[in-house]
Amino acid sequence: MEFFIQLLINGLSIGFLYALSALGFVMIFKSSSVLNFAHGELLAIGAFFFLVLSAWAKLPIVVCFALTLAGCFTLGFVIERLFLRPLIGEALIEVIMLTVGLAAMFKGLMLFAFGGNLFRYPDFLPQALSIKWGAVSIPSVYVAAVIIGLIFLGVFGFFFKYSSQGIYMRSVADHQPAALSLGVHVRRVFALSWAIAAVVCAMSGIILGIMQGINVHELSAVGLKVFPVVILGGLDSIGGAIVGGVIIGLLETFTGGYLSTSLREVIPYIVLVLILLIKPYGLFGSVEIERV
């Protein structure tokens, strides 16, 4: 039973992380229907940005945090302006391949700058955050992850629901030509959604980095794990990303704990194929209706 509860908690926290890292992905998909294969690299960029500022430049943590978020916001803008905008209106495969190319570029650059080693952040989380409850202990990292994640979810929920930019973004996601004709600046919405997605990625990258250390290869592998999560939840549903993330995280830890550790890596993809066959638009995704 203890083993079960420990697995449950591990699964929930890993799942929450997947959910958090899927958020940026859903954000980009929702507003510009771009399937972002460079997602893991964006996570890694955020994590390394924070590493450079906190461990090497030794700035105070809050400043590091603010600078990282600002830097990634700018980076998102630049990526959209330089690479994605020339491809607006091109075929799907070209946009997908562009993000694949971007992924290779970023990964190469990061490996060049930092190498494939494992880095760690200096310990800055207060110990008071850790929870001990009978035989079960939850390290402070997980608690911090949940808190930060909840804050972000709240902020973005409000942003999408009430702010004018958020409403513009939703309108573009819903029907692009209609949004254009009503005077929404669609290109600005695209740029903004990439910038926000980069910020969310940086956030999740930092949390992932605190939990498991920072390694280019592992962080970019997480970027591929996002696919089962978002498909399960529905590609364009933020709530779905969270539910999907938690389910995939639980599934992974339970498979790793009870069945076999090697199956653990591939089980999300097996589930992915099954979901696609049974319910292609996921749990909460909106069904696309097509006309000739």
Add this chain to the structure above:
Amino acid sequence: MPRLRFRPCGNFKERYEEEITIFETDFGRVWLWVGLALLLLGVPFIAGPYTLYIINNIGIAGIGAIGLNILIGYTGQISLGHGAFFGVGAYSAAILASKVGCPFGLSVLAAGVVTAMVGMIFGMPSVRLKHLYLCIATLAGQFIIEYVLVNWESLTEGAEGIILPEASLFKLNLSSDRAFFWVVFVCFAILCWMAVNLIRSRYGRAFVAIRDNDLAAEGMGIPIFRYKLLSFGISSFYAGFAGGLWAYYTMSITPEPFTLFLSIQYIAMIIIGGLGSIPGAVFGALFITMLNEALSWATEYMMNVGVFAGGALTLAPLREFVFGLAIVLFLIFEPKGLAEVWRIVRSSFRLWPFSY
């Protein structure tokens, strides 16, 4: 009917056969035969072993890329699992050769057929899925196949890999680069010819109709699921055939090369070469293989030059950067790929000096 005449200066086609003909004038046909003769009789005697090794790899990659272009470029079904299918082909050839004792020709062909079956299974989701969703389903296929290759140890020997016997055809030993060159490029020519003609047939037209609008295609009476599966099958056959040849050529295989990165390289080939064009796939295979060789050569060179000796190890990741950069630049500046560049060059020669 001899048609030894120059190309007319406009579009004067009157019949449908003129539209789908491969060679508009007999000069094209003559040049093809001259080119084939030069390739098969000239190149193996001029090129050194290392060049020949690269050329063979280009040929094998070309076969795989043609297959992928039938699937993505003509049928419009995006597949991220081509590298895994290539691996399935390599493993089937290796298992048939080392455990069953099949001869070279049979096991390569069987590798193609086995891979076609596997490809059709992983093409099943295309009943209901398209675009992004299909793309993600094939991504899952890639990971599942990778997992099976590593973990089905009784069949694939896991991470240790399989060592193949030397290839021989009609009691001729094919282990030298030159002998293998002929095998690869005869197969390449035959498969190219098949692909070009497939595209002109009713099957090819059905593929293109599905690519352009699958609902409309269904409305016109094309059984789209059957054709999608067929396209997956044909494309995987090419991948498996190429994989089988590659397994025999490298003599020992492990699951290591057949990762997502290989799939991405194949997609990069057809995008850089030109989607929906058979010569484009070949150009792309040429470009990517040469780029890989050039990059590894540059890394090695840097390592040997004294100035960079310290930094050489950290220069290796720049290969990945340059690879990504090539994809991105092609997509932004020449989305139709090298095939389009080649067409522009040719027509500017033809129109010279009165181009418009």
